[in-house]
């Protein structure tokens with residue numbers, strides 16, 4: 001791992017020959033066995049052509065999918081030894097997700113959408129509005145807490161989703177094409193927000209097929225046909 | 238899935254992860270939000286449950302209301318009425334009339350008897366002309382086709398008549414075998430009698446009888462309103478004892494009727510109690526069931542059909558919601574919701590739909606009972622158990638309907654649901 005910037009920091013993601021084959025038929029080797037360490041405080045971008053296995057990688061790292069080979073350690077916890085319910089709890093407590101499609105509940109206000117991330121984590125009811133407002137203020141939406149997502153711009157929606165990902169205080173932020181649906185202005189605002197959050201200590205993994213976006217990472221990982229490789233030079237997507 | 242249940246875990250390398258929660262209040266809030274998201278669809282979905290529970294409440298309420306009206310009539314009249322029939326000739330062809338002359342005294346001595354007296358329809362011995370009832374002594378041969386009934390003074394009292402004019406004949410008239418009569422207002426009108434001031438008489442077989450009372454109505458034995466009533470002693474003197482068809486009417490205190498019915502034949506004829514057959518009032522409970530159970534069952538069946546339709550409606554809507562909201566389910570799972578939390582959420586949504594339908598149905602059913610009672614001038618009666626259970630029937634319908642969709646929801650794979 002050439003570009004690991006802070007070897008002293010503890011690893012957040014640790015892949016040990018992790019691979020995933022969808023059973024099919026026909027079986028699809030969506031992620032080929034490989035090693036990877038992402039340390040606390042890193043900002044990593046993942047690039048690769050469509051269908052190369054980027055989302056598969058993110059699903060494994062986010063405990064949404066279980067690898068069929070190797071072992072994946074999150075915050076030093078061997079997730080292969082956990083029960084399904086424990087993996088779910090771990091996911092809710094330690095990982096924040098940001099998706100290209102936002103996945104906001106259309107009939108709930110921005111604040112309620114953010115509060116949803118605290119429902120299953122056992123945050124007391126009375127603390128939630130305050131924490132949600134703080135998270136929204138942090139993404140620059142302090143004035144729009146009661147707005148419905150359907151009345152918001154794409155950039156605003158993605159910032160609500162980021163606030164939702166932040167509010168449970170995860171150790172890892174996984175973003176799958178967060179700027180994919182945004183114009184350049186809004187994309188830039190979201191990227192700057194992610195950079196600020198990273199500077200404050202949160203580990204960020206960002207998937208993109210935009211090379212300009214990928215260049216923002218301090219470290220870039222390329223996936224091709226399900227194989228991980230780490231290099232400055234990225235092929236055309 | 239790599240679950241290793243039962244395998245001891247290394248405590249030092251696997252720190253405590255904690256637990257995912259879904260507090261009941263959060264569950265309810267999510268269920269309500271899910272239902273209110275699409276108010277029109279929710280309302281339509283509830284319709285079947287509303288109808289089912291409404292029909293259930295209305296049927297039970299209406300039967301309770303209707304049978305309580307029947308009960309009332311039993312309590313004041315039928316339950317306090319006993320008749321004793323003369324069946325002597327069935328037992329012994331030469332027995333003659335079974336009732337003794339002092340029948341009233343013998344029976345009125347029994348506990349709980351208010352009034353008791355015999356009555357029989359007078360039969361002509363030779364020709365019908367003997368008993369032709371006319372308004373004038375001659376001319377109207379053939380007369381009005383009215384029957385003559387011999388009744389003891391106590392019989393009249395037992396029938397609980399309402400007099401419009403005059404009075405009833407009493408023991409004095411009977412002992413003196415006076416030729417007096419009491420007639421109904423209907424007969425009085427047919428015979429052209431409007432007032433008793435002039436001491437009008439009617440003629441039975443040409444013999445004058447003074448009309449001393451006109452009866453508007455009777456509570457028991459309404460058939461006597463179709464007859465001309467004369468004291469039994471007078472009837473015996475003029476036309477002889479009845480050979481058969483004699484009856485006794487007994488009015489009792491509330492609750493005494495069955496015992497009186499058991500004792501009366503022996504009190505009347507200690508030597509031949511089998512000559513008499515006492516008919517106690519019917520058991521109000523059995524009568525009520527026979528009156529209402531058929532219809533009630535039919536309507537309850539209909540209510541059940543409505544509930545099944547309601548359940549199918551809720552199941553369908555919830556299933557559509559699950560399919561529409563796979564993204565939301567995936568998101569919730571990403572945010573730490575367990576499978577059972579997803580199951581609980583959709584069960585709660587369908588249960589809420591059912592419960593609201595049940596509440597609405599209860600209200601509508603109750604309203605229907607009230608309206609019918611108001612129109613019929615009845616006292617509405619609703620068993621508290623019916624009102625208390627009805628909303629829960631709706632709830633149960635919703636929960637049962639939600640089982641399959643909720644299982645579908647919990648088996649959604651988060652990775653697939655979040656793609657795209």
Ligand SMILES: Nc1ncnc2c1ncn2[C@@H]1O[C@H](COP(=O)(O)OP(=O)(O)OP(=O)(O)O)[C@@H](O)[C@H]1O
Nearest residue numbers: 022028030048049050051052053054055056057209
């Ligand atoms: N559930 C599945 N069953 C079988 N094959 C699957 C499944 N999910 C994904 N795949 C396959 O795995 C491969 C990797 O898919 P993945 O979604 O990770 O690609 P991606 O790099 O995210 O692409 P994109 O840039 O278009 O989002 C693809 O070939 C896809 O068809």
Ligand SMILES: [Mg+2]
Nearest residue numbers: 054055056176
């Ligand atoms: Mg993808």
